[in-house]
Amino acid sequence: MNDDEARVQRWEAWADWPLTGIALLFLVAYAVPILGTHLSGRWDHFYDVVTWASWAAFAADYLVRLSLARRRVAFVRRNVIDLVVVVVPMLRPLRLLRVLALVNILSRRTGTSLRGRVGVYVTGSMVLLLFVGSLAVLDAERDAAGSNIHSFGEALWWSLVTVSTVGYGDFYPVTTTGRLVGAGMMIAGIALLGVVTASVATWFIDKVREVDSQASTATRQDIAELGAKIDELHALLDQHGITTK
Amino acid sequence: MNDDEARVQRWEAWADWPLTGIALLFLVAYAVPILGTHLSGRWDHFYDVVTWASWAAFAADYLVRLSLARRRVAFVRRNVIDLVVVVVPMLRPLRLLRVLALVNILSRRTGTSLRGRVGVYVTGSMVLLLFVGSLAVLDAERDAAGSNIHSFGEALWWSLVTVSTVGYGDFYPVTTTGRLVGAGMMIAGIALLGVVTASVATWFIDKVREVDSQASTATRQDIAELGAKIDELHALLDQHGITTK
Amino acid sequence: MNDDEARVQRWEAWADWPLTGIALLFLVAYAVPILGTHLSGRWDHFYDVVTWASWAAFAADYLVRLSLARRRVAFVRRNVIDLVVVVVPMLRPLRLLRVLALVNILSRRTGTSLRGRVGVYVTGSMVLLLFVGSLAVLDAERDAAGSNIHSFGEALWWSLVTVSTVGYGDFYPVTTTGRLVGAGMMIAGIALLGVVTASVATWFIDKVREVDSQASTATRQDIAELGAKIDELHALLDQHGITTK
Amino acid sequence: MNDDEARVQRWEAWADWPLTGIALLFLVAYAVPILGTHLSGRWDHFYDVVTWASWAAFAADYLVRLSLARRRVAFVRRNVIDLVVVVVPMLRPLRLLRVLALVNILSRRTGTSLRGRVGVYVTGSMVLLLFVGSLAVLDAERDAAGSNIHSFGEALWWSLVTVSTVGYGDFYPVTTTGRLVGAGMMIAGIALLGVVTASVATWFIDKVREVDSQASTATRQDIAELGAKIDELHALLDQHGITTK
Structure with a gap:
């Protein structure tokens, strides 16, 4: 493992909890409109904001990691799912894979x-x-x-x-x-x-x-x-x- | 294992067979009204009595064990199912898990x-x-x-x-x-x-x-x-x- | 293993092939009337004979083994399926378990x-x-x-x-x-x-x-x-x- | 392993890639008419040619291997599937088993x-x-x-x-x-x-x-x-x- 990968990993360690938190927020923003179909327009706006903010956060995280990595082709290859989650709107729910990190911590405890x-x-x-x-x-x-x-x-x-x-x-x-x-x-x-x-x-x-x-x-x-x-x-x-x- | 847990275990050893017997009675009281829908009112009364008596027996067993245990918070934690079976009426059939004790003995023989x-x-x-x-x-x-x-x-x-x-x-x-x-x-x-x-x-x-x-x-x-x-x-x-x- | 069991086993070794043959005949007698529903009465008679003959053969085999065994209670216990196959008419198809002996020999080869x-x-x-x-x-x-x-x-x-x-x-x-x-x-x-x-x-x-x-x-x-x-x-x-x- | 089998294997090593290529062509010729039902007659002709050519290739491969093998009975026995794929028209899709060779190579890499x-x-x-x-x-x-x-x-x-x-x-x-x-x-x-x-x-x-x-x-x-x-x-x-x- 070289310095290059170490830099990416320091960022990932730092961004782990914020991203998991955003994923949880996104889970709420994803679930509520589907479960309760009759909501006032004001709340609809809120869910839209959370959905877009979470997209921005995941996109920013991907770009930061890509810029920190020196071997960019290798990086893109190893993180295909992360790219797909950001680029393809239909696969937004896959962002919730992040929440598995919580389950993982729970299981370790x-x-x-x-x-x-x-x-x-x-x-x-x-x-x-x-x-x-x-x-x-x-x-x-x-x-x-x-x-x-x-x-x-x-x-x-x-x-x-x-x-x-x-x-x-x-x-x-x-x-x-x-x-x-x-x-x-x-x-x-x-x-x-x-x-x-x-x-x-x-x-x-x-x-x-x-x-x-x-x-x-x-x-x-x-x-x-x-x-x-x-x-x-x-x-x-x-x-x-x-x-x- | 301390003295405290030993006291609970002595009670459990003593109460094992009576509770299994009551669970078997409850199985009969649970099964008969469902299988034979047209029964005289007198028998209905009997099944009600068995159902309530088995509830009382399981509740008493739980309370005795709780009072014998000194680390009560730990006890409640370890025996969540036992509490749920007593408190939630809909989960009454779970009392039949007791009958598994019989199966267990059979399998050991x-x-x-x-x-x-x-x-x-x-x-x-x-x-x-x-x-x-x-x-x-x-x-x-x-x-x-x-x-x-x-x-x-x-x-x-x-x-x-x-x-x-x-x-x-x-x-x-x-x-x-x-x-x-x-x-x-x-x-x-x-x-x-x-x-x-x-x-x-x-x-x-x-x-x-x-x-x-x-x-x-x-x-x-x-x-x-x-x-x-x-x-x-x-x-x-x-x-x-x-x-x- | 005592002499008693040895006597039963000698009989079983002797009766193995004839019984498997009868089971195969029974398979034919069982299959043909179901597969080809429109058969002349003469053949119907034939299938009845095979069915009854196979029943007689299995019953005779069971009785011979029972008479050869000295510990009869133990014998009946160990061979419950054999008894059930003979006594309960509905379970006749189980006689075909015998054909598994052929499969077993094939697999050994x-x-x-x-x-x-x-x-x-x-x-x-x-x-x-x-x-x-x-x-x-x-x-x-x-x-x-x-x-x-x-x-x-x-x-x-x-x-x-x-x-x-x-x-x-x-x-x-x-x-x-x-x-x-x-x-x-x-x-x-x-x-x-x-x-x-x-x-x-x-x-x-x-x-x-x-x-x-x-x-x-x-x-x-x-x-x-x-x-x-x-x-x-x-x-x-x-x-x-x-x-x- | 004798010289005889070695001759068959040299042929198989030589014919491996051509046959896999023909199987891939056959996959296309098999898939396209089913997926796109409305094609001009000229293309229909093309698919027929590919289907027949792939049949001829597989038949030729089988015959060459059979002629190279000295123990022909043993050869026919070991390669029943290859014969069936050539002789029974309905089992043509089994020719695509060849494509598994590609998957195999991919998995080895x-x-x-x-x-x-x-x-x-x-x-x-x-x-x-x-x-x-x-x-x-x-x-x-x-x-x-x-x-x-x-x-x-x-x-x-x-x-x-x-x-x-x-x-x-x-x-x-x-x-x-x-x-x-x-x-x-x-x-x-x-x-x-x-x-x-x-x-x-x-x-x-x-x-x-x-x-x-x-x-x-x-x-x-x-x-x-x-x-x-x-x-x-x-x-x-x-x-x-x-x-x-």
Whole structure:
């Protein structure tokens, strides 16, 4: 890691909390107009301001990092998602990925067990995903012709049915935007299944290892104890005039 | 573990069986009115009494444990579910989690194999979950407008289709309560898939290990045998005047 | 294992092939009337005879084994499925579990790799399950009121959609028998997912182990080589008058 | 491996890139008429030529390899898929399996991590599968009676819903060809779930191993260090007149 990357990282450490805060504000500004459709015009203005301010903040952050980086082509390559989030208006909700940073911090605070931390992280991400996904699909589907998702409750139920890969088919998106959201939820669902299964499997393997302590695999400590015995032999021979090197 | 926690645990050991018995009674009092809708008023009274008595028993148990515990804030934190089950009437069916204690005992009696015990536990929990979930969804959906689950058979079929994440969509809940039950079933289904896969995977890994005994990982016994050889060397040198410490 | 069990096992070894043959005949007698509904009465008679003969063969096999066993209570306990298959007429298709013995033999012939053998076994079982399950559901649903599975093609498609837990809901069983078949297919589907995932996971773990040969876990051979070195030390000391025991 | 097989392999190495190029051309010739239904007759002719030329190329490749191989029965056995792709016209899309070779090369270029390479391979295969599967199902269903998949967007959405095993049932194939494509997608979906879960599980196991470095299993390096110590003992005894063999 050279000085160049270090400069970018100092900026990122400094900008981490402000950007997460702005992302949270954006979450509110994104959610409220979708959830409460009948708001006075004055508040509409407020949400517009937050949406534009958050866009400006993310764009500024990207530009600052780009200017600090010396290898600019490599930087653009590594941060494609950040660029896309700024440039493509439809992908604005992806700005909320920032909020995952909060979930990450939360999961780190829960203790030392990897499984516990993954549990907190997965639960947090799932709650965020279900909430944001439901908002996005509701926004896309509510007024579409032939759509069947018309309330936040229905959107949330659809999200859950999709992420769990149950898929009753009582609700489903009919618009392109809604289906893109659905595709994201399905991929998240497959990943969720993978993480849950993997957690259970590793818990299993650990338990089995504990149970048959007799036939358990040799640990580094076993080897260390064996090493100590051989060291004693060396010391012994040393004492009787057979000196080591 | 201090004296304080020990006192709570002595109470819990004492109250374990009575509470499980009361939970079983509650299961009957919960199931019968839902399954047999046309009962004489006298029996209705009986189910009300059992429901209230079980509530009183769980509330008393919680209060006794709270009064025995000295670190009360910590106690309340650790036993959030117990408090919720007592305070929120809608979550009464969660009292049946107690019956899982029976399943747990059953699974412990089946032998020493971890996989066998997990198998019994998972099967028992699944049967209980399908039964209670079907009752809960039938209770919520039966008289709802636009609902399609109207008999216990349909409710049970819906439960199975949901837990297995198949989700035909021939039956699905339309009420908020029914959908909350559905959410619980989906989460249980994902966990079930995880446990089954993990069981098979660990069985596989064990089998593979057995098969290639040649290239198997070094066990503690191998290390112990090696250690014995070095010990012999020590003893040998000792015999010839090169005394150990 | 005592003489008693040995006697039962000798019988089982002798009866293995005839019973598998009868099960295959029963498969034909079960499949043909469902697949080709318009057959002359003479053939109907033939299928009845095969069905009854196979029942008699399985009943006789069970009785012989019961009479050979000395610990009869233990025998009945261990062979509950065999008894159920004979006594309950509705569970006749379970007799086809016998055909799995053929699949098992086939899988053993394919080579030494555990994963390859499991692959053949899973594929074979799945083909058999899809075929028999489609027959059973078609038999149950074809003439039921409000049913939607009316041809073998539709039944096979439904089986596949169910086992893979996709569950479109274009076809679904409406009778109790059909739903019991469906329940079996779902459980098989969950098991299938588990086996496939476990196979891939163990393949992965093996590959990873191969790749990082540097940091791989110590094998028994490593330990054996180490042991040989210590043995040499013993021999050396022995040559110079420091005799072992 | 004998000379015979070496000759076949030299041919395969030579023919690899031309055949992959022809498969890509075939992909275009397969996709364009399905995606853009209203083309002038002159282009139709072009697609026919490409389709026939690719068939001829694959048939020629098969015949050359067959003639080069000395053990022809063994060759036919090992290359059943190649024969089927040439002989059965309906399975033409399977020729696109060739394009997977490109994905494979791409995945090898991404680096040394097995998990990263599997990730690239799975993503590439999935994109190809979703694209080709959507084309195949659209081709089969578009003009069928009672079908509900009528545009490429709908076909792609159906493919995604199927591969993820969600299965809403808003779209589903009704023709035999369409259902065969669906069966392939389901099997791919089950495999996908397996690979994702396995990747996460092995990542987990690796992480856990890193975390508890204290109790980690003994590595070959540990054993090597132990061996070095014993070697020193040998050298020491050698220096003092106790010569090794």
